Amino acid sequence: MTQLVGRLERDGLVVRLIDPDDGRATPIDITDAGQALRAQLLQTQRDNLAELLEALSPDDEATLSLAMRVAVPLLDELTNVAIN
Secondary structure, rough: OOHHHHHHHHHHOEEEEOOOOOOOOOEEEOHHHHHHHHHHHHHHHHHHHHHHHOOOOHHHHHHHHHHHHHHHHHHHHHHHHHHO
């Protein structure tokens, strides 16, 4: 993790902070450049997903829609279990 944070810091994507309550801890914060890169990556993911969905046949689209109606509530429940 230290190496990963170091690379992100060298790339200007995060900054290390000082924890006044725990000298062993090193909180980090995302920089403006890091936020911009994250937004760009999310937009690229959205664009790629939209392109893939547009290529579906009507039958495949209906099948995926049904699968999502079943999967989303289960994923929500799993997320709630993991959080609590």
